[in-house]
Each structure stands twice: as structure tokens, then as C-alpha cells.
Amino acid sequence: MEADDLKKAAANAADSMKNAASDAIDSVEAAKELGRKAAADGYEHAREYAERGIDYVGGFSENLADFVTREPWMAIAGAFVVGYITAQILRRMAR
DSSP, X not given: OHHHHHHHHHHXXXXXXXXXXXXXXXXXXXXXXXXXXXXXXXXXXXXXXHHHHHHHHHHHHHXXXXXXXXXXXXXXXXXXXXHXXXXXXXXXXXX
16 A cells, blocks of 8 residues: 555656646746847847937938038038047046
């Protein structure tokens, strides 16, 4: 009788372990799928931000080119001022 009880207990323990392993595998698969989805979503968002940045820089570049074409002396003066200020900042940082 004891041997039968031990066999049943061992079978129950084996079934419990099998179920726990199966649940763990399912959880890992679900986590992998969530990870894949999160990576795909992250990639999509990064691509959208990059496209927005490219559009913004393109628009800024066009506006700057228009300004330089319309006001070349102002553009040269502005470039001089920006360069002078940058040089002063770098000189003070070097001290």
C-alpha cells in the first residue's frame, strides 16, 4: 500500500512540475512577444522622431538660404557676431 501511495505522490509531483514548467515556458514566450512588440514600437517612434527632425532641419535650412539670398550683408554680419561670441566663450573657457 505504501508503494502505491509513493507512486501516486511521485506522479502528482511530476504532474505539478510539468505544469509549472509549462506555465514558465508560456510566460517566457509571452514576455518574448511583448519584448518584440515593444522593440517594434520603439523603432517606429524613433523613426517618426527622426523624420520630424529631418523635416525641421530641412525647413530651417531653406529659411536660412532664403534669408542669406535676400540679406547677404546681414547674414555675413550675423555670422561674424556668432563667431566672435563663440571665440570669446572658448577663450574664457581655456583660462
